[in-house]
Amino acid sequence: MTKTAESVWSDCLSFIQDNIQPQAYKTWFEPIKAVKLTDNALSIQVPSKFFYEWLEEHYVKVLKVALTKELGENARLVYIIKMENTYGNKQPFTEKIPSSNRGNVKAQEVDVPLKNKSPELKNPFVIPGIRNVKIESQLNPSYNFENFLEGDANRLARSAGLAVANKPGGTSFNPLLIFGGVGLGKTHLAHAIGVEIKDKYPEKTVLYISAEKFTQQYIESVKKNNRNDFIHFYQIVDVLIIDDVQFLSGKTGTQDVFFHIFNHLHQNGKQVILTSDKAPVDMQDIEQRLLSRFKWGLSAELQKPDFETRVSILRNMLYRDGVEMPDDIVDYVAKNIKTNVRELEGAIISLIAQSSFNKKEVTLDLAKQIVEKFVKNTKREVSIDYIQKVVSDYFQMDVATLQSKTRKRHIVQARQLAMFFAKKFTKASLASIGSQIGKRDHATVLHACKTVDNLTATDKQFRKYVEDLSKKLSL
CATH class of the missing domain: 3.30.300.180 (DnaA, N-terminal domain)
Structure with missing residues (x-):
C-alpha cells in the first residue's frame, strides 16, 4: 500500500x-x-x-x-x-x-x-522576566502556607487553597476566586497555592501575573499583530493565577481574550485562581459571561482577622525574625490595629526599627506612639464600596437599593450621603464616584455634595445623619 x-x-x-x-x-x-x-x-x-x-x-x-x-x-x-x-x-x-x-x-x-537538539528559542510573546520558552512562575517563595496563619476570617479560603494545591484542576474549586479588602492576604494566599503546587508537581507550568500586566501584554500583542501567539502562550499554562482581576473592569478587548483563554484552560482541566477586592456580584463593567464563569467554582472571602488571629500573626512574625517582645505590647498593637494584616505587620516593623535605630527599649509608650501614627495615617483609607455598605446599613437598606434609580426621598438622601462621604474620604474623581454609586455622572455627585452641605446647615435631623456616619467612617 x-x-x-x-x-x-x-x-x-x-x-x-x-x-x-x-x-x-x-x-x-x-x-x-x-x-x-x-x-x-x-x-x-x-x-x-x-x-x-x-x-x-x-x-x-x-x-x-x-x-x-x-x-x-x-x-x-x-x-x-x-x-x-x-x-x-x-x-x-x-x-x-x-x-x-x-x-x-x-x-x-x-x-x-530531525536531530536531537535543544535550540535557543525566543518566545515570540515576550513577557518581562520570562526568557525563552521556559516559563518562570513569577511566584514569591516567601509567600507560603506556613506563614499564612489560619483563623476564622480566612479558614474557608485557606482550606480551599490547600485543596486546590493538592489537586490542581481536579476539585470543584475551579476557578478559585479569593476576594476581600486591602491588605488581608489575597496575594499571599494566591502565591502560597502556586508555591505549593510547584513543590508537589514540579512538572506543572504555573504562572502568576497581575491583571494589569496581563492587560499590558494583550495591548502589546495587538500592536505587534501576534494576538494568536498571546493566546497560545496562555493556553499552555497548567495553573494560571491572575491577581486583582477587578482591574479588567471596562477593558472590553482584554476581557474578550481572557474569556477565551479561561474557557480553554477550564475545559482542559487546568486550574484558574483569581483574586479580587470584591465579590463577583459587586464587580462593575465586567462582562456578564465572564462573571458567570467566575461563579462556576468557589468564591472565598478573606475578612478582617479577629483579635486572636492578629496576635498569632504578630507572634509568628516576631519568632520568624528572632525578635522578643513583651506580651502586653503585642496585645496592645493587635487590639488597636484592626484594619488589615499589612498595617499590623507594618506597625511591628516600625516598632522594631524605632527601637533599634534610636536605641530605645520597646515599651508600651513607644508602642502607643507608633500605633497612633498608623491609625491616624490609615483612618482616611476608606473605599467607596465600604462607604456604600456603611450608609446602606445605617439606613437599613441594601446597597442595590441605594444604587437604584428610585426617587424616594430617604433613598435619594442616602445615595447623596454616600457620594458626599466618597468625595470626603477617598481620592476618587467625581466621575469615578458617580460610576460606582449607581452609574451616575459627575454632575450628579457635585449636586449631591452641595445638597448635603445645605441640608447639614438647615436640617437638624439630617445633621445628625452626617455626624453619625462621620463617626462610623472615621473609626
Whole structure:
C-alpha cells in the first residue's frame, strides 16, 4: 500500500499518543495537519511559529522516533507555518496551503532535520522576566502556607487553597476566586497555592501575573499583530493565577481574550485562581459571561482577622525574625490595629526599627506612639464600596437599593450621603464616584455634595445623619 502524508502522520500520532500525556497530545498534536509527503520528507502544518518552536523544544525526540519508524533513518520533517494576521472568530490555520500570499494569510516553510537538539528559542510573546520558552512562575517563595496563619476570617479560603494545591484542576474549586479588602492576604494566599503546587508537581507550568500586566501584554500583542501567539502562550499554562482581576473592569478587548483563554484552560482541566477586592456580584463593567464563569467554582472571602488571629500573626512574625517582645505590647498593637494584616505587620516593623535605630527599649509608650501614627495615617483609607455598605446599613437598606434609580426621598438622601462621604474620604474623581454609586455622572455627585452641605446647615435631623456616619467612617 502506497504511503500518503495522512497515513504516515496518522501512524506517527498513534505512537506519539502512547508516549506523552493526553493533555499535551490534545494541545500540541491534534491541531497539526499532514500536508504532503515527498520521498522521506513529511510536511506538516502548524498554527504559528511559537507552536513550531514549542514542538522543537519539547517533543523533537518523540517526533524523531515516530518518523524514523515510518520513513527510515533519513526522515525529514517540514513545518508549514501559517498564521492569520487578523483576529476574531477565524481559525488560526486552514488546510489549504496557498502557493503565494493571499490577503492577510502568510505561509512559511521551515525544513527541520530531525536531530536531537535543544535550540535557543525566543518566545515570540515576550513577557518581562520570562526568557525563552521556559516559563518562570513569577511566584514569591516567601509567600507560603506556613506563614499564612489560619483563623476564622480566612479558614474557608485557606482550606480551599490547600485543596486546590493538592489537586490542581481536579476539585470543584475551579476557578478559585479569593476576594476581600486591602491588605488581608489575597496575594499571599494566591502565591502560597502556586508555591505549593510547584513543590508537589514540579512538572506543572504555573504562572502568576497581575491583571494589569496581563492587560499590558494583550495591548502589546495587538500592536505587534501576534494576538494568536498571546493566546497560545496562555493556553499552555497548567495553573494560571491572575491577581486583582477587578482591574479588567471596562477593558472590553482584554476581557474578550481572557474569556477565551479561561474557557480553554477550564475545559482542559487546568486550574484558574483569581483574586479580587470584591465579590463577583459587586464587580462593575465586567462582562456578564465572564462573571458567570467566575461563579462556576468557589468564591472565598478573606475578612478582617479577629483579635486572636492578629496576635498569632504578630507572634509568628516576631519568632520568624528572632525578635522578643513583651506580651502586653503585642496585645496592645493587635487590639488597636484592626484594619488589615499589612498595617499590623507594618506597625511591628516600625516598632522594631524605632527601637533599634534610636536605641530605645520597646515599651508600651513607644508602642502607643507608633500605633497612633498608623491609625491616624490609615483612618482616611476608606473605599467607596465600604462607604456604600456603611450608609446602606445605617439606613437599613441594601446597597442595590441605594444604587437604584428610585426617587424616594430617604433613598435619594442616602445615595447623596454616600457620594458626599466618597468625595470626603477617598481620592476618587467625581466621575469615578458617580460610576460606582449607581452609574451616575459627575454632575450628579457635585449636586449631591452641595445638597448635603445645605441640608447639614438647615436640617437638624439630617445633621445628625452626617455626624453619625462621620463617626462610623472615621473609626
